[in-house]
Amino acid sequence: KKMGLQVRYFMPPNTVAPLAFYFFGDLLNDYTNLELISTISTMETFQKIYRPEIYNANAVAGSCYQPNLKNADHSITQIVYDRKERSQLAIAQGKFTEQHFIKPYQSVLEKWSANYAI
Numbered sequence: 515k516k517m518g519l520q521v522r523y524f525m526p527p528n529t530v531a532p533l534a535f536y537f538f539g540d541l542l543n544d545y546t547n548l549e550l551i552s553t554i555s556t557m558e559t560f561q562k563i564y565r566p567e568i569y570n571a572n573a574v575a576g577s578c579y580q581p582n583l584k585n586a587d588h589s590i591t592q593i594v595y596d597r598k599e600r601s602q603l604a605i606a607q608g609k610f611t612e613q614h615f616i617k618p619y620q621s622v623l624e625k626w627s628a629n630y631a632i
Contacts, residue, residue, distance in 0.1 A: 524554075525579065530571040532579055533557050563593050 522541050525532035535541055561569035567585040
């Protein structure tokens with residue numbers, strides 16, 4: 515909410531944890547079904563990697579969901595999450611974005627963002 519986004523929680527039947535959608539506008543009318551399906555697929559994959567104790571649990575969540583990072587009943591993913599490598603990748607991606615997107619299109623981006631200033 516501090517970034518101007520709304521949040522809406524969605525818990526498909528027989529899942530282990532709800533998904534949180536952060537969005538602008540109207541979640542169900544401003545986004546296509548394909549965009550929502552893609553988002554759900556991506557969220558399910560990444561959340562299992564980053565928080566297996568919650569999102570890769572072996573039991574379906576109860577009617578009153580209570581997450582627990584100490585949950586021992588979960589499956590470990592086969593993907594190693596390396597924070598140092600991720601930080602290095604973020605720096606490289608940032609430099610690439612600056613060189614190929616921000617600097618070449620800076621005036622266009624400034625004009626565009628002026629329409630959204632608070």
